[in-house]
Amino acid sequence: EVQLVESGGGLVQPGGSLRLSCAASEFTFSSYAMSWVRQAPGKGLEWVSSINSGGGTTTYAQSVKGRFTISRDNAKNTLYLQLNSLKTEDTAMYYCAKGSTFAPIFLPTDPRGQGTQVTVSS
DSSP, X not given: OOEEEEEOOEEEOTTXXXXXXXXXXXXXXXXXXXXXXXXXXXXXXXXXXXXXXXXXXXXXXXXXXXXXXXEEETTTTEEEEEEOSOOGGGOEEEEEEEOSSSSOOOOTTSOBOOOEEEEEXX
């Protein structure tokens, strides 16, 4: 069974930064694309970013482009999301998700972890 454990969330002021991590196990991490998605209170799931299996191709939602950076370390089976210039509207539960192939495409049916909370507030 796929295991995904997110960490690194917390409370940060607007303009601040956080680095989220996702530790993956029970599958061949380096063979699959990975994604970050988020869900704000009372809202639906929002795709944030995806990265291909090798790490050389990344895609971002327009709302985070230029502020967030996705990366991965296949030797450590870990996915990252660097969040910079945070805004109050970035407040959400952040989840990592395992893709179904090597290509950086997120599907709502992709398995996700339990999430890590990011709260942006002054």
